[in-house]
Amino acid sequence: MSTGNPFAEGTEDIARKRLIGRAFVAICFASTLVGIVALVALIADVLVESWGWVTWEFLTYPPSQVIENFLPGGRGAGIYPALVGSIFLIALTAVFTVFLGVGAAVYLEEYASENRLTSFIEANIANLAGVPSIVYGLLGLAIFVRSVQLGSSLIAGALTLTLLILPIVIVSTQEALRSVPDSQRQAAYGVGATQWQVIRDVVLPRALPGIMTGTILSLSRAIGETAPILMVGAATSLFVAPDGLTAPFSAMPMMIFEWASRPDPEFQHVAAAGIVVLLTILLLMNAVAILIRNRYDPRS
Amino acid sequence: MNTNGGGPRTVSKPKVSDDETSSAVAGDERRSGSRVVDPVIESRDLDVYYGDDQALHGIDMDIPERQVTALIGPSGCGKSTFLRSINRMNDLIDIARVEGDLRFHGKNVYDDDVDPVALRRKIGMVFQKPNPFPKSIYDNVAYGLRVQGKDVDVDEQVHTALERAALLDEVEDQLDSSGLDLSGGQQQRLCIARAIAPDPEVILMDEPASALDPVATSKIEDLVEELAESYTVVIVTHNMQQAARISDKTAVFLTGGHLVEFDDTNKIFENPESDRVEDYITGKFG
Numbered sequence: 111m112s113t114g115n116p117f118a119e120g121t122e123d124i125a126r127k128r129l130i131g132r133a134f135v136a137i138c139f140a141s142t143l144v145g146i147v148a149l150v151a152l153i154a155d156v157l158v159e160s161w162g163w164v165t166w167e168f169l170t171y172p173p174s175q176v177i178e179n180f181l182p183g184g185r186g187a188g189i190y191p192a193l194v195g196s197i198f199l200i201a202l203t204a205v206f207t208v209f210l211g212v213g214a215a216v217y218l219e220e221y222a223s224e225n226r227l228t229s230f231i232e233a234n235i236a237n238l239a240g241v242p243s244i245v246y247g248l249l250g251l252a253i254f255v256r257s258v259q260l261g262s263s264l265i266a267g268a269l270t271l272t273l274l275i276l277p278i279v280i281v282s283t284q285e286a287l288r289s290v291p292d293s294q295r296q297a298a299y300g301v302g303a304t305q306w307q308v309i310r311d312v313v314l315p316r317a318l319p320g321i322m323t324g325t326i327l328s329l330s331r332a333i334g335e336t337a338p339i340l341m342v343g344a345a346t347s348l349f350v351a352p353d354g355l356t357a358p359f360s361a362m363p364m365m366i367f368e369w370a371s372r373p374d375p376e377f378q379h380v381a382a383a384g385i386v387v388l389l390t391i392l393l394l395m396n397a398v399a400i401l402i403r404n405r406y407d408p409r410s
Numbered sequence: 411m412n413t414n415g416g417g418p419r420t421v422s423k424p425k426v427s428d429d430e431t432s433s434a435v436a437g438d439e440r441r442s443g444s445r446v447v448d449p450v451i452e453s454r455d456l457d458v459y460y461g462d463d464q465a466l467h468g469i470d471m472d473i474p475e476r477q478v479t480a481l482i483g484p485s486g487c488g489k490s491t492f493l494r495s496i497n498r499m500n501d502l503i504d505i506a507r508v509e510g511d512l513r514f515h516g517k518n519v520y521d522d523d524v525d526p527v528a529l530r531r532k533i534g535m536v537f538q539k540p541n542p543f544p545k546s547i548y549d550n551v552a553y554g555l556r557v558q559g560k561d562v563d564v565d566e567q568v569h570t571a572l573e574r575a576a577l578l579d580e581v582e583d584q585l586d587s588s589g590l591d592l593s594g595g596q597q598q599r600l601c602i603a604r605a606i607a608p609d610p611e612v613i614l615m616d617e618p619a620s621a622l623d624p625v626a627t628s629k630i631e632d633l634v635e636e637l638a639e640s641y642t643v644v645i646v647t648h649n650m651q652q653a654a655r656i657s658d659k660t661a662v663f664l665t666g667g668h669l670v671e672f673d674d675t676n677k678i679f680e681n682p683e684s685d686r687v688e689d690y691i692t693g694k695f696g
Contacts, residue, residue, distance in 0.1 A: 223504065224504060293537060293539060293541040297542075297601070298543075298553070298557070299502065299530060300497070300530060300534065300536075300537070300605065301553060301554030301604060301608060302527055302528070302557060302558050302608065303527070304557075311543075312543060315544075316544065
């Protein structure tokens, strides 16, 4: 027997496999990089375009057809009605979605018996999450604007956006409810709790961070949607913020779309400024979602 | 057989039973094994099915009051299923179906007029893995009292339950901290305190020490023996030594959901009727 390295055998094979492993890491890293670079490029481009255009006046004045009004020294013009419109729109949508979405998910997950009908319904809800938003816009136009005769109003827009994100909220809430360990439910049943008490005291508190995260992420999708509110008839030339549920409204994505389609190249800066405001609100909402998840996670 | 050291017991009786005299001497006589006690729970020809699979076959068993009844047997023998059919936890499984009688003080708990929630208020349960709620220690113990809306001094009941569960000394200063911050053994004693706080008559334990280290296990075992002064305890265990140490009666379930032998623990471990039970207990299979 040789007195050499007892592990010498097979080292070449190990080295080759390790090389494959390194190549795999490189591919994964490159994939990550593509996403990050695209995002950074997008944000950098928007920031450069909008530099100096996002001012206090931009946030507090109604839009204008004249580019000089957006500039310092002009009469002041901006995104105010659309900003307030978007916030109202999302607040209303949040109220509708939380009640309908969480209610439906609790029913499907906790109460409905497992049969073909419920699995059919659940499969369809998952499919609805993939329906293009323009279809929801048409639905909102047909139902809320025309049939229920709400007109092109704030509430019609909010209800349409609710329909749009409801499937996502239901599915993510179901996931959150499903992740509550059965041992927790059994512990509550074991001391003589009724089903309602189990859901109220054990299941919902435990699922709350997941429910909130899913809901807020869905809402931040809704706030950026243009197609549905375009169909419902959001305005682009409003000079006041909506003052009631049935008031006409404007929303930021509509406003940005309008500015971006102007022939005057200067308006591209205005559109970029609008995007910065929209992105800021989006990021704020996502930050709140993360905070809530960390803060109210009962396990932490 | 008697492993509890004979120290002074300060456990107060939570309720006055009909036969106060027999329980007053229970401490000494419990382990004699010959005394006839009225059964709290009677199982008569009980079958349990999961879908098309029959998990229990015609179980007949009388579980005596204020004693420890151990259910032992290999995995999949139906001992946990039997335990869970006593407080109708099997109701939570959609495909579970029960036939036959399971009587609590003579009343079949599967009768239409029995509310499983009311049943579970009489029969507490402790599970295999400690499952405290992500709430404070105090709120964990108080939970049963709160859901049952009992008109009692919650503070006092919580303290009594923690004391009976031999946990009060360790947590008295941190009742507001989370139950999840406790060690595994403490969590399980917290779960026992939660189960006994609403003062049930029976406590079902499903392998309560199987996830714990030996020291924590021996604490739970001591506790089980003390609880039997006040409560009827039915305990599922994988551990035959544990059954021998702490139980008065032992039921041996063998494969396929059959109750093979049910007798005084001494008898089962020293001189079982069935050869299969002897083989199982001596470790020839299982």
